[in-house]
Amino acid sequence: LPRLLSNRLLRPLPNGLRTVSQQSSSAQQQQLLLGGESVWEGSGTEAESAWGEVLGAPNSSLPFNALISALARAGKWQIALSVFARMKKLGIPPDHFTWSGLASALARAGEFDRAMALFEYMGERERLEPTVVVCNCALLACQRKAKWQRALQLLWRMERMGVQADVRSYSMVIRTCELAGQSEAAMTVYQRMQKTGCKPNTFTLASLIRILGKTKDWQGAVKIFE
Template identity: 35%
Template sequence: MVGLLEPRLYFLEERDEQVLSKRILSLSRSNKVRSAFDLYMSVEVSGLQASLHACNSLLSCLLRNQLLDDALRIFDMMKEKEMTSGHTYSLILKAVANTRGSDSALKMFGELEAKGVAKNCFDAIVYNTMISICAKANNWVQAERIWRNMKENHQSGTTITYNLLVSIFVRCDQNELALDAYHEMIQDGLKPSEDIMIAVIVTCTKDGKWSLALSIFQNMLESGFNPSTTACNALINSLGKAGEVELAFKVYDLVRSLGHAPDTYTWNALLGALYSGNRYGDVLRLFESIKREQNSQLNLHLYNKALMSCRRLALWDQSLQLLWQMETSGLPVPTASYNFVIGACEVARKPKVALQVYEHMVHQNCTPDIFTYLSLIRACIWGSLWAEVEEILEHVAPDVSLYNTIIQGMCLRGKTTSARKLYMKMRERGLKPDGKTRALMLQNFTKDSVRQGNRYRFRK
């Protein structure tokens, strides 16, 4: 029912506008759209005027029945008589957005603003409606513009206003705008909801503003809120990234005191905090504790944190055990996990074990990446496994990082002749060496020239 209704006009014996308005209101609320529409048009033709409340109720009735064109006709008649309110504009703009899209609603809103309607008729509800329309379309640019215009027209935001603004800005990664909206809300004396506080804590986590996140968390407690596990995890994660390990564990203790059971996100945040604080042994101890008491919550992220710590501590044997546990538990083991194990072998100077892990990785149909080969080659260089280095280089696509690593390793291990040959091969393939490689080659070329000169003088 998109087309315009043809009104059936009545001769009105009743001339009291208040009585007629109540009838229109009653018919509209009962969803008798045809009768309400005909009565309203009859009132208009008779030179009478229905109340604003009755008109808005009729608009709602028409829009409920998807008669947008008829609602727009009534809307235009109301504008001509200057009988509109914020509720009127909110109804129409929302209906236009739902039927014709957010761009059409924004266009209509802009036209109304240009005519000066905003200063006299727009209230917080209208602005909230438009910000909500922008939020559904993730149009944060227009949401910010409407927010600025709202303040210019001396309209104060409500809790709903800031809830919408913070949500869209956080969702669109506009963290500074989200924090601006939150601070303005506090300045206006409005109390943020728990959802807003959680969203702002998450935003602070992304920007590393752990002190602000901690302050908001404390405000939640003082306001009588029971922070959710999500909020606690976000704060622990923020504190961990900042190296505030002790504070992170204090929040963890609070999580348990609030009756929340720690989940995988909690454990990941705590392990991350310990790792950021260079407490690699504590990472492994906590991981083993989780494995004993919460084995079902172990996931790829937790295993990788433990493997990263093994690499830092050169615990190649323990990293192998963790890798075996991952494979037997049915977890899909990605390339990064194998890289951590090979890295632990590299640090521990166990090149043959690193090669075995590499072969097992390929056998498991896991594709190595450039980091795999770099770690493997470094391990082989320190073990003087030159044949294995050459074999790896032959089976891998030419990469400047690999050549730089091998040449530098050869120079440092005194294999200058092999380094020079590989350097020439590198240049022939069009690969550009880095500054360190060029400096080492130049240094060794100078030394060889001096040796040859000394030999020549000795023979003479």
């Protein structure tokens, strides 16, 4: 795997998931992780159980994807990345379900830099156009860190790539702008949302009303509510 992935996605490990290569060089540690041969101290049962789930069908991405998805829900993004590394080592090509699971794991954990690196890795190394699901995971990572400028860039980039943003996409960008105190940017996104014909949901409207309330534009808030 390229240095982009190894340097930005697979370090550092938390105390509960230190490997036996802790005293070795950074390059050796990354090699262990990328090779999927890490021995987890303090989490051995957890890791062994994870690998055991996929041994029955080593030539299919399906069990790997299911495991990555389960790890994402459990907040075990480090192990999810190790599963991905094992897939690559076995020559099993990741599909959009793989990327969605990885992106979800990183976004849920608030791993903004790693989520962005994964997004770029898909296009630069795998030559894949991300789906709206993967894009939404990247937008969620932006929202968790209130990275409103990056969220806007991703939204406009989706349009250029021909990825149709959905109500979740727009809602998360608007919410990110709200968290960052960028009311003007949020309203710009809403206007763009209207032009595309995408109808707002309750989360979109709630963010907009809060934004207009903070700017004391009560008339605008009432109009949105209606």
